[in-house]
Amino acid sequence: MGLPLLDCFLNSNGTALAQGAPLPVRFGAWMWGCGMNPDRWNPTTEGGGYELSVELQALDRELGTGAKLREQVSILSDFDVKLDGRPNFPHTAGLMGTLTGSLPVADYTVPAPTLDTIIAAEIGGLTRFRSLEMSCTGNPNQSYSFESQGVANAPEISPMAMYARVFGPEFADPNAGPFTPDPRLMIRQSVLSVVKDDRDRLLQRVGTHDKQRLEQYFTSVRQLEQQLDILLEGPPDLESCSKAPTPGQETLGTEVGESMSTNLLMADLLSFALACDQTRVFSMMFSDRISGLRQPGSSSQHHQLTHDEPLDPEIGYQPEATEFVFASMEAWADFVERLAATPEGDGTLLDNCLVLGHSDVSLAKVHGITGVPMMIAGSAGGALKPGVHVRGATSPTTRVGLTIQQAMGLNTESWGTRSMEATQPVSEIVA
């Protein structure tokens, strides 16, 4: 036992650290590819206590606290990505529209920063890691976290590697006895200061394109300096913080069981990382927008099935492809449930999170970008009302992004471009 946070440090509600420091609020995005079947996924009733649709049955779980998972998750249906005459680049337009508020002019290009990086720009500097990106696809090269086309945050694909990064020897364990700063950290800082000395000389030698890239490089150097500063300060002073246990056996790959298992291991590590305030921003790619999920022994992947599998005329949907919608919703429920399992203040970690679950399309078969499915889990430290179904009535998906930015404390009045510009938050979910 190290440093128990005495109750007197908390205010009477147990929701904030003494001296006015509230518990941190975190934002994350959780993405699955290839959408859903709108008629089977969208709930038929609106508001709180909405009726769970057949493809949302995964939310019908009881949490450790006795509450229902569905009460923690709002459903946002019938919000559209608007093309304004731009091409519907398959699987890209819907993804970028939702995450950046703008439409790409070329296939798989990034028109503007993604939501997570917008939020990290505001609050990422307060923590050891500006943000943490994860993926269950086994692909080390791709996440959906972009500052710009050339600045893509690469994901952790291996829970072991994620563990080593966050909870390796550098991690100051609050339960590991008295803290002594590692002198090596200060020496590493001196390395960075030498590098920074070259900044002005370098910037003079390059053109405007490269100036931007070098500025980004030096921003990253400063971020690491700050990381070292935070490590020198000692262990985080948070009641719920403890060092994560070493993750269990990992098998990376896109067989659906592999991705689901990676998702669980990552959610577990993440909940420890968040409870110790190692970061306040994260993103998870459960499956690629061109979903490569597959069943062992099958010759087809999820994405292929959404295009090639015949609609079963009896039931009106593609049965094999739809199995992956169910699996994705189970994985989403696993992820959220794990955050709700960590107690924090007088509630759970999830209460102080805002997790956007979303896909790149609605009906993948036709690359539908009307009614792009979105969900919000958690109440962002009280800023949001959870467990509500809101129909967007074809308003732009950016209204959700705008609501998120405001709930995270950003002074954003409007977000998105052209028909995607949103000025009205989704008031139904605002507390």
Place this chain on the structure above:
Amino acid sequence: MRKTHLRTTHLSLILGLLLLAVTGCSSGADSSPTEKIDAGPVALRRLTAEQFSRSIRDVLGDHITVPSRIDPDDRRDGLLAVGATFASVTPSGFEKYEAAANVVTEQALDTKHRADLVQCQPASATTSDEECATAFIGRVGRRLFRRSLTGEELDARVAIASAAAKALGDFYGGLEIALASLLVSPDFLFRIEEAEPDRRDPSITRLTSVAMASRLSYLLWNTTPDDDLIAAGEHGDLVDDALLAEQVERLLSSPKLETGIRSIFSDLYDFKRFDDGLVRKDTALFPVYTQTLVEEAKEQTLRTIVAHLSADKDYRDLFTTTESFLTRRLGVAYRVPVPTPDGWEPYVFSDEARRAGLLSHISFNALYSHPGRSSATLRGKFVREVLLCQDIPTPPANVDFSIVEDITGELRTARERLEAHVTNDACAGCHTLTDPIGLALESFDAIGMLREEENGVPIDTSGDLDGTAYEDATGMGRALRDHPALGPCLVRSLYRYAAGRNEIGGELALLSSLSERFAESAYSVRELMRELVLSDGFRTTSGPRMAEEAGDES
């Protein structure tokens, strides 16, 4: 809007070129392509993961294991070499570079290797020694930065080495810190290509002699320049026609050229996906598949290319050659006996093996397939786009796929399924380009193993490549070998790889002339490389890339 602007620029460059042609400015039609060209811009080039690793091992020792977990490369317009001129360093990326630097410096200066690397003896191993530190940092820094360090750069690093040596009570610990500061520096992580007015004609902007050293070395060897080349660069030799030609001969005859060739074709063919573990197959459907098998398949193809091109054989014959290399594991997948129990042996496929040309290799067929099935479309798209430089548009978003739905289960082969596309106008435009090529390769399954039938129906591999009919993959390889776009496409790809960007209008005449010379040399890739690096396309530039261009390449 930007696009329009760019197009206008291209147009004026083309007009400029035409004018030059009319006024007869192309004076030196004798030895190398010396048409006056308007070369495009230069930009910082972030080291690829491979260059990062090779450069470190070249300078600090082959025993070093360089962490592979660094910021991923950015692939644009089909090349990592192009993405490298756009990539920056994210916070998590820098974190990884710093962690890698610490791992590398520890290995470089461990007790076993420090004497060899440092080359001077400190007065005491337990405190600072400025003289020895200065010599070490200056020498190693010059190789890593590809130029001599400035006095300021050197002094700052000697200072932290000394401070750290005293704090840690370890001279070599101090050097580790100084070395780490070199490895995380933008001068190492980015290649900075500086340009200057050409003294003979100040209207021309050329790369500096120092910048030429790196440009040559990373193109031909894919690693940091050696001491000779840096010295030539710093001495001004590489902006002198004759002295440049001398250095180029030296680089082309070095065994390191094999590394350069390997890297070029790995990049072009997207072979990094093998290294990243992204060529996965369903193990129930393909019991022979392992990660080791596909990595060896990649290696087989690279060995074949390197052996063929190092012997200065006709580039086009790569697509018909039966000469290759195998391991016993690959032999199992190819169903041919390989006597050598461990390692590689040269191997010539018999006609019965039906393995003529690179496209019959396991590597390509596994790479351009899905985990559970082959893909005639992906394979055909690869041949059209990468080998013939023909654009295949992306499928329309609202395409009606119901036409290819196999409700009755009667469409049993890829040909039957794909022919359904071609009956639909929206699909036919692209699928008539890709599918006939891919269908010739249908005799190779998703891991490239031979098969005669699919779902009980014999596979028909016949087809036509732009007017040349064939019966099977071997015939398709011959048709590809003789395709007029094959040679010029390699020229274009190599140019993009060398310049780190797509060609611009002012360079098109140069590409044509390089293509002609490539043909005249009986398609010698070594000859092509020589012509390319001696051309003004490689040696001159319009100046630094402007910010407006970023992110607007499609």
